[in-house]
Amino acid sequence: xxxxxxxxxxxxxxxxxxxxxxxxxxxxxxxxxxxxxxxxxxxxxxxxxxxxxxxxxxxxxxxxxxxxxxxxxxxxxxxxxxxxxxxxxxxxxxxx
Numbered sequence: 001x002x003x004x005x006x007x008x009x010x011x012x013x014x015x016x017x018x019x020x021x022x023x024x025x026x027x028x029x030x031x032x033x034x035x036x037x038x039x040x041x042x043x044x045x046x047x048x049x050x051x052x053x054x055x056x057x058x059x060x061x062x063x064x065x066x067x068x069x070x071x072x073x074x075x076x077x078x079x080x081x082x083x084x085x086x087x088x089x090x091x092x093x094x095x096x
Contacts, residue, residue: 007090025038034078042071 011028049064051057
């Protein structure tokens with residue numbers, strides 16, 4: 001019973017941002033902002049990658065590609081934050 005109560009749950013919701021009270025609401029709002037910023041950076045990086053390939057500028061293409069990969073990995077990590085927190089929390093509960 002206590003295991004279910006202690007699980008972390010994140011639901012991105014930008015309407016919760018203006019310091020509406022609880023830490024969970026703040027975390028949900030910040031996660032929504034982070035995901036939007038990651039999406040913007042992913043689109044900008046993909047555009048730089050495409051522009052670099054179209055103009056045969058390998059420097060821009062490589063920077064755009066690496067920025068897109070970082071954005072993709074950041075989105076996966078941000079989306080899996082609650083799962084990772086719960087995993088390590090429960091792993092720590094078994095250490096004695």
